[in-house]
Amino acid sequence: MGKFVYFTSAEKRQANEVDLPSFLLDRGEKLIMAGRDYRLASDHSITVRGAKWFDHATRRGGGAVGFVMAFYDKTYPEAVTMLLGRDGQGIIPIVKKEPEPREPKPFALPETYLNMRRLYAYLTTHRRIDRDVVTEFVREKLLYEDALHHNCVFVGLDENGEARHAHLRSTNSQGKVFRINVEGSEAKHSFHKDGTDCSLYVFEAPIDLLSHITLYPAGWLEHSYVACCGTSVQPVLERLRQNPKLDTVYLCLDNDEAGEDACEIMMEVLADMDVDVERLRPQGKDWNDDLCAKRGGHG
Secondary structure (H helix, E strand, C coil), rough: CCCCCCCHHHHHHHHCCHHHHHHHHHHCCCCECCCCEEECCCCEEEEEECEEECCCCEEEEECCHHHHHHHHCCCHHHHHHHCCCCCCCCCCCCCCCCCCEEEEEECCCCCCCCCCCCHHHHHHHHHHCHHHHHHHHHHHHCCCEEECCCEEEEEEEECCEEEEHHHEECCCCCCCEEECCCCCCHHHHCCCEEECCCCEEEEEEEEHHHHHHHHHHCCHHHHHEEEEECCCCCHHHHHHHHCCCCCCEEECCCCCHHHHHHHHHHHHHHHCCCCCCCCEECCCHHHHHHHHHHHHCCC
């Protein structure tokens, strides 16, 4: 049994509020600027901002203590010790450090593969999404398979129909999931589809958007949909800006702590706007879990 280490409440709070970019730079980690976040060079699925972190592959995140436990495989006392600088290596920075500025790469869509066999197999067989739904997004050039790694590419267009955002999701159903936004993507133009009525459905991930349509297909072509490819409210605000007729927003984010927190933030932001906001919660963790539970699959 490990040695008992006593921490005061103030010390626990102090450890959990350590600025993660500064902490990681002090420990020799390389960081890459990604909008307002920093991405770990050693694991591009993990982003940090202030004392918060999020792993886009496992859909987990939280405060500084949880990050050190997950990233460095430490126990709770070990993580707090590291963050308080008692391990002789981690020192709480007095001056907040910033990674050296780097010129962002211009946004460019990945090259298209000749066919979409793997994309269709993954989305329809493994994720149980209706083939007709997939085909509709493919037809509108919002979804395709890339040539290099055979990822699903979910494309976000601006008001002029120009691609400004792309979210990659691996078609590999084994091992750690790969999902990432293409460098240079503009968050506000994330994957979406405009309808003709006054309703907007908001999701975290494109696959959950497609899963919800499969579960509730009635009149879906009339509705507007957006996948934030994360939990930022910016894509929601952009859809409302471009479509003033939208007056009802359904928040369909994940049924977990991160999803609930994001919904609260979005509701606060939308509170002063002339829209009705309603929370739609999946029974499982997300809408693909619900779809796979209904049809059988590997969500």
